[in-house]
Amino acid sequence: MREATFLGFGNPVDPRPDELQAWAYHPESVPLNTMPRDWDLLISGDVLGPTLFELAMDRQCPARRFAQHCMYIYAADGVRQNASGQRKRRLKKFVERAEEVGDEPMQIWAHNCRVLMTRPELFDHHDWMEGGLVRHPRRLGLFNRR
Known part of the structure; x- marks a missing residue:
């Protein structure tokens, strides 16, 4: 992905894809702790999904995690x-692409997505919504019990 100069968010609650991409290469300009509460939840939708996926795949992106x-x-x-x-x-296309060309963190993500697709009852709020699987990367097993 090409880095762009980050000029700020027009609306941080609803950033444009190009704004998010520019910020991701200069995250120190607007630290995460200054963003609106639950910003991660607000931006993790269909509009920014492709941008977030590309940033997550980019080993050089400072905001990759x-x-x-x-x-x-x-x-x-x-x-x-x-x-x-x-x-x-x-989601299926993202998973397939991560499996094909992703590095280890993204292949783990793809594996975990496949496990969750097969066994949605294995969903753990802390792991999936609060960053647990990013802070402590691991492959979930199909045979885990809840």
């Missing part, structure tokens, strides 16, 4: 029973 965290949120939302067909299809 944050983007990976958002992709865990995106995936957890995408396996819900009432998730849109578009979200499920897009």
